[in-house]
Amino acid sequence: MFKAIARTNKRLHGPPLQSLLTTASSSSTSSSFVLPHIRTALERSTSDHLDVDRTTIFHPYTSLLNPTPTLPVASASGATLTLETGEELIDGMSSWWACVHGYNNPALNAAVTKQLSSMSHVMFGGLTHRPGVALGDTLCKLTGMDSAFICDSGSISVEIALKMALQYHRANNSTGKSRFITVEGGYHGDTFGAMSVCDPVNGMHSAFEGVLPKHVFCKKPGEDPDCSDLSEKLEKHSDSIAALVIEPIVQGAGGMRFYPPSYLNKARELCDAHDVILIFDEIATGFGRAGEFWAKDYTNVMPDIMCIGKALTGGYMTLAATLSTLKIAQGISKSPDGGVALPLMHGPTFTANPLACAVALESINLLLRPSEEDEQVPWWKGRVDMIGSHLEENLAAAKDMPHVVDVRVMGAIGVVEMDAPLSVPEVTRKCVELGCWFRPFGNNLYTFPPYVIEKHELEVLTNGMLKIIEDKKCRTV
Ligand SMILES: Cc1ncc(COP(=O)(O)O)c(C=O)c1O
Structure with missing residues (x-):
């Protein structure tokens, strides 16, 4: 292992870096210049390419000591x-x-190309742009929510949802509400906050034992159809619970389980009774995958906060969003004396990337256009x-x-x-x-x-x- 680290450092700082630069052909102009190393890396044989992949590149949930095979997609x-x-x-x-x-997809390709020619990215702090605002507004209309934070990935959208819930209670002087309640068999992403609300057995709790905060877990919805376990746990812990985090109707990566919509009606009632925010994670289910445009549409239940991602850009680029009701969006920043308290404490570099927002708008357009067989559908x-x-x-x-x-x-x-x-x-x-x-x-x-x-x-x-x-x-x- 130490050898591998030493080799990496040498690659970055030592003579190899120099050789990568100096072996470039002196006759190449800056516009035709291709670093020899990059040319080799892109053009090497498939078996060499897979060797470098196996020995150098981490794929999701793999070990470099015993990597699972990868197929080279051209x-x-x-x-x-x-x-x-x-x-x-x-x-x-x-x-x-x-x-x-x-x-x-020709339409999505065209949306990216069109956006590229005006701007691929600008910071969203202090600047704004049409694709970002149009996307946030469209998502609010499509979900019935009131505000949008457009972020980098599904896991990040869950982090933002958790922050929103905590900040909301803090602004309302309920500082004791600093934990979350969720169900077993859930999956919400791989960042620390998201991991902490994933299934405690199949998730990554044991890998990060002692570091992940301890939240409250209830039985899977399929095993607790009348919410009696959720009800009992909320009764016991609600003073410390900021929000319930749940995937509506389909528990995805935690086991691909489906459960009846009535669970969500009861969960909504319990959250209201205990001053607990309801967060729906629709990252996997959104955009029609579960048979309704949103899985929440199987019910009349509205969450307070909703996370969407994955199919948002039709799979073209990483993008997600955390949507919230006005009550949450404004409540985050309301100080107890009626003034304005903290802003929402989140703002990464690629917030609302215009390229990704433009392709997301076109993807939504394609999804919602009338079908050829029946204009009403x-x-x-x-x-x-x-x-x-x-x-x-x-x-x-x-x-x-x-x-x-x-x-x-x-x-x-x-x-x-x-x-x-x-x-x-x-x-x-x-x-x-x-x-x-x-x-x-x-x-x-x-x-x-x-x-x-x-x-x-x-x-x-x-x-x-x-x-x-x-x-x-x-x-x-
Ligand atoms: C329900 C759910 N939430 C969150 C995530 C995390 O999203 P991402 O992989 O974009 O970070 C996933 C990913 O599978 C998911 O299925």
Whole structure:
């Protein structure tokens, strides 16, 4: 390990840096200049490229000592990923549920290009711009919320939601309300605040034991349909609880579980009774994925704060937003004597990046345009219903297969739950053989297809899922 650190330092500060610069051709002009190292890195053989990847680059949740295999993607278009080795894979993941319009979408490409020619970025402190304001305003109209903070990623939007809740109570002299309540089986991101409200067993609590703050966890909504556990815990702890954080209707990365909307009605009542702010994390469910445009639309419940992300830019760029009601937005800064207290304490460099905001506006436009089949139905709804029916019909066969515990579909989400974890390296290998792309999580093989997917491509996905669960090499038990 020390050797690796020494090597890295040498690369950054020692002679190698000099050699990277001096081996450049002296005849190249500044406009045609390409650092030789960059040229090599971009043009080296696929096997050398994968070697450097394996030894140097951290991928999500991997160890450099024993990295899981990665597939080298050369390009992507529609619902297809093309590998450097020539294989074409139909994408069952929408790049972690974000790429709803598929890849290389002409309208989204055009939105980025148009915005590029006016400005790719300016700071949002003291300056403002049309794409940022138009996006925030549009998101408020689409959700029924009153204010928007446009931020970098889903995890960050959760951090902002937690800060908003704490600042709101502090401004109202309820300084004791400094913890959160949430449910088991949740996932809200990988930053410290977000990690602290993820599932205490499957999340990262043990990796950061002693550092993560201790919040209050209730039973999963599916195991507590009448909210009696939530009610009991709020009764006991509400003096110290600032907010309830929950993914409405679908618990995503924590297990792909669906639960009835009535839980949210009861949770809203309990939050009101205990002066607890209700935060909906719609980062995974937003933009139609769960069958309604927002999962909250399965109910008439309004949260106080709402986080959205992932599909916000159609998967083009990282962007998210934290939306809040006027009560929260103004309450944060109201001092007890009626004056103005602290501002919202958040403001990273790339707040409301104009490029990302412009592509998000076009993505929303594409989602909400009338569908070709029926003008009364928005495009997203027609596509999500079509995908959902296909998944229902074609995954039904899995119900009777060995080792399958449950098959469930909601909106454009299809899940096959097994009795033991799947082997990620083996599923990856099998995906290349079958021409599809999935990344299982724990016991679940699941799909979130891009909404642009064609029926014959969906067939590749559902047939692929059945073949993967049939293959005993793909199972760990
Ligand atoms: C419900 C939910 N919240 C938060 C996040 C974190 O978002 P990001 O990965 O953009 O930080 C995710 C990501 O999977 C999510 O599913």
